[in-house]
Amino acid sequence: MIQASGLRKVYGETVALDGVDLHVRQGEIFGVLGQSGAGKSTLLRCVNVLERPTAGTVTVAGQELTSLTGQELNRARQRIGMIHQHFALLSSRTVAGNVAFPLEVMGVAKPERERRVAELLDLVGLSGKAGEHPARLSGGQKQRVGIARALAGNPSVLLSDEATSALDPGTTESILALLRRLNRELGLTILLITHEMNVVKSVCDSVAIMTGGRIEESGPIRELLARPGSRLAAELFPLPVPEPGTVTVTFTGQADEPVISHVVRKFDVDVSILGGALEEVAGSSVGRLRIALTGDESGAALSYLRERGLLVEVAA
Amino acid sequence: MTWDEMLPLLAEASGQTLQMVLWSTLFTILFGLPLGIALVGTDRDGLFPSRALHQVLGLVVNVGRSLPFIVLMIAVIPLTRLIVGTTIGTMAAVVPLTLGAVPFLARLVETALREVGRDVVQAAQAMGANRTTIVAKVLLPEALSGLIAGLTVTVVALISYSAMAGVIGGGGLGDLAIRYGYQRFETLLMIVTVVVLVVVVQLVQMLGDTLARRLSRR
Numbered sequence: 229m230i231q232a233s234g235l236r237k238v239y240g241e242t243v244a245l246d247g248v249d250l251h252v253r254q255g256e257i258f259g260v261l262g263q264s265g266a267g268k269s270t271l272l273r274c275v276n277v278l279e280r281p282t283a284g285t286v287t288v289a290g291q292e293l294t295s296l297t298g299q300e301l302n303r304a305r306q307r308i309g310m311i312h313q314h315f316a317l318l319s320s321r322t323v324a325g326n327v328a329f330p331l332e333v334m335g336v337a338k339p340e341r342e343r344r345v346a347e348l349l350d351l352v353g354l355s356g357k358a359g360e361h362p363a364r365l366s367g368g369q370k371q372r373v374g375i376a377r378a379l380a381g382n383p384s385v386l387l388s389d390e391a392t393s394a395l396d397p398g399t400t401e402s403i404l405a406l407l408r409r410l411n412r413e414l415g416l417t418i419l420l421i422t423h424e425m426n427v428v429k430s431v432c433d434s435v436a437i438m439t440g441g442r443i444e445e446s447g448p449i450r451e452l453l454a455r456p457g458s459r460l461a462a463e464l465f466p467l468p469v470p471e472p473g474t475v476t477v478t479f480t481g482q483a484d485e486p487v488i489s490h491v492v493r494k495f496d497v498d499v500s501i502l503g504g505a506l507e508e509v510a511g512s513s514v515g516r517l518r519i520a521l522t523g524d525e526s527g528a529a530l531s532y533l534r535e536r537g538l539l540v541e542v543a544a
Numbered sequence: 545m546t547w548d549e550m551l552p553l554l555a556e557a558s559g560q561t562l563q564m565v566l567w568s569t570l571f572t573i574l575f576g577l578p579l580g581i582a583l584v585g586t587d588r589d590g591l592f593p594s595r596a597l598h599q600v601l602g603l604v605v606n607v608g609r610s611l612p613f614i615v616l617m618i619a620v621i622p623l624t625r626l627i628v629g630t631t632i633g634t635m636a637a638v639v640p641l642t643l644g645a646v647p648f649l650a651r652l653v654e655t656a657l658r659e660v661g662r663d664v665v666q667a668a669q670a671m672g673a674n675r676t677t678i679v680a681k682v683l684l685p686e687a688l689s690g691l692i693a694g695l696t697v698t699v700v701a702l703i704s705y706s707a708m709a710g711v712i713g714g715g716g717l718g719d720l721a722i723r724y725g726y727q728r729f730e731t732l733l734m735i736v737t738v739v740v741l742v743v744v745v746q747l748v749q750m751l752g753d754t755l756a757r758r759l760s761r762r
Contacts, residue, residue, distance in 0.1 A: 276670055305672035316667035319761045320685040330671040332681070361761045381671075 262438035309378030470543035497523035580653020608647030637714030652694030696752025
């Protein structure tokens with residue numbers, strides 16, 4: 229749905245994007261995770277060409293945006309929704325007026341506009357607030373207006389620029405749940421950028437980890453976690469640097485099986501648990517356990533764990 | 545001087561001041577508002593960036609702002625003749641008044657427009673709004689409160705400038721105060737004129753403040 233290849237963005241001496249490839253499939257929620265300054269915001273802005281990349285191409289829904297300018301680009305942007313960290317609502321307009329704005333831009337006639345605004349406000353649960361000004365709304369309500377506004381043009385893609393970073397944890401949850409619902413009900417493809425692992429954990433299907441203008445790893449979350457040396461796993465389960473000889477076991481989906489207990493019973497080994505955590509990620513349980521194995525049958529025990537489909541990494 | 549003698553003079557002078565201020569305010573908005581928009585728009589991160597144009601406009605505005613009004617009024621006499629057909633009288637004063645106030649308002653418009661968040665403009669761009677739409681439907685409405693405040697200051701400045709219009713025969717309250725109050729020692733008329741000016745400025749400022757407050761939705 230979104231395909232970016234070889235994206236570079238250079239401001240003077242600073243390289244903000246250093247050859248980024250991104251592939252977001254239709255109907256998924258794709259998260260770009262990174263610290264501030266990693267280039268994720270520039271990446272998002274390149275997707276709807278708010279920033280024109282120095283090199284590389286962006287294709288959204290089959291249309292190459294980087295080759296468009298002027299009116300053609302504006303028309304293409306009308307089919308891409310965007311929500312913002314600080315909501316970016318027009319303070320001089322009411323809630324309904326804000327949602328109507330993109331429809332005015334698109335030249336939708338007034339009766340149709342009013343019908344659509346009512347429908348959109350209903351969708352985000354703000355029907356009672358149509359006549360209020362944004363200054364009187366809470367952060368979560370403002371972002372709901374932002375979302376309704378972003379959906380006005382029936383976009384196939386929604387871009388989210390740190391949409392929950394200015395919100396408290398409870399409100400963040402409810403906005404993420406709304407995004408999840410829109411993703412499922414409308415089949416909306418969402419590309420979001422965030423610095424919060426929590427956001428990735430609770431809504432994303434796929435993730436790209438970004439550092440210094442490059443994507444370090446990217447793909448479906450389940451696949452990434454099952455990959456040896458995964459940055460995502462290391463970030464998600466912040467275990468200390470392993471001592472040589474210790475074993476890190478990653479469970480993806482088998483977290484409720486008593487594998488460790490099986491190992492101890494089947495083989496002549498002792499297991500000491502050094503650390504571990506269990507997380508709910510992309511709708512399933514994922515766990516990581518740091519253990520030390522001692523005993524003659526350690527090797528066999530490790531093979532057994534691998535056969536059970538667990539990712540077993542032995543620190544050298 | 546009795547009240548019966550003063551009132552017609554005051555009425556005539558007030559009418560002239562009103563005429564000068566109204567016309568020059570109208571023309572000042574007509575030229576100052578687009579100039580202010582251009583100052584913001586041509587800037588580096590503006591909607592239609594142009595380094596050269598930005599510098600030229602900035603220079604023009606600064607030159608306009610640095611000329612004392614009384615000098616400007618004399619300096620533009622040839623232009624006044626060209627536009628109005630005469631160089632003396634109330635309407636002749638409208639030309640220098642407008643020229644003096646346009647750069648002033650333009651700077652205030654610039655400041656007001658810069659108050660509009662970059663993220664709001666970017667959001668509009670992301671929705672596919674073109675530049676005209678962004679100016680008309682985002683920048684101006686969002687800055688309206690600040691624009692009204694700037695216009696209020698400009699109108700007050702115009703009332704003040706118009707006091708000098710007597711130099712080119714423009715008449716008005718300031719001229720009355722100088723000719724009668726100062727040169728003929730009519731102290732009472734001087735005081736009355738000053739009171740009228742103070743009241744008018746107060747009213748303009750109050751009206752502007754109220755409007756600006758009503759329009760502010762932050």
